[in-house]
Amino acid sequence: MHVLLTAGPTYEPLDPVRFLGNRSTGKMGYALAEAFAAQGADVTLVSGPSSLPDPSNPRIRTVRVETAAEMFAAASAVADAADVWVFAAAVADYRPAHVASEKIKKSGETLTLELVKNVDIAATLGQRKRPEQFAVGFALETTNEPGPRPG
Template sequence: MRVLLTAGPTYEPLDPVRFIGNRSTGKMGYALAEAFAASGADVTLISGPTNLPDPAHPHIRTVRVQTADEMYAAAATEAPAADVWVFAAAVADYRPATVAREKIKKSGYTLTLELVKNVDIAATLGKTKRPEQFSVGFALETEQEEEHALGKLRRKNFDLVVLNSLRDAGAGFGHDTNKVTLLAANGQKTIFELKPKAAVAHDIVQAVLSRLTTHA
């Protein structure tokens, strides 16, 4: 089984010094890469900028990128041959319309930035997904969690969405633990308690593997 997995944040440059990013550490995505590899899968891990070392498992190949455009290009190259797609990266929705060639100097009391929308990697690739391929997305929400997660599942042609809420203590960015709810396209819902991200990754991988037998 071949798995395409995105992880970590993207950094969208503003000038040679500054960027727009987010608080994603990549820990959940890297844990998933390890869990899939442990199950026997060959994993291509497309990672945004993180402080994590490349996984040492021989069945994991790591591709490092910085921006959303770079992540999309790498994912689009790998997607056709992958059996499972897992979109665990926290991709920046917008990027600066222009990138200054030199460091922007402080001037005045305000700075106005024009932002333009980045490509939606999961949604764009979702339009090309073949029936035998299985796609997993992540939804980090702060309100109307299930409604928004299910909307994302439909829009992006996911077979399974992993929902976590920033209102749950110990979940979300910057933690070694996570608490997730799995929402499937067939309406099935599975709630897991707070646990280490390695254990959460194992739960997600087992859920994917169990569904692949009925999905094929």
């Protein structure tokens, strides 16, 4: 069995030193990767920025990414060959429309950012999922916490 698993946050750059991100640690995704590997699965772990070390299990191949676009590209590259897809990453829903090439300097009392929607990795890959593949996604909510969404 081959498992595609996403974990951790994504960081969307504002300029060379700042980013939009979230507080995800990646712990759940890394633990799931270890559990699948312990059961004999080969795992491709696509991890956003995390302070966790790469798993040492030889059945787990870790692909480090930073942005939602990079996570989508890495997941897309292995999705067709995977039997199970687990989307446990906390992917940024939006990214800045423009990334400054230099550090944004303080000027004025406010700063307005234009954000554009990132690709929904689970939904987009789900459109090409074959019937024999299994996919599950997790979504963190601050109200009405639904838990896992099997699919």
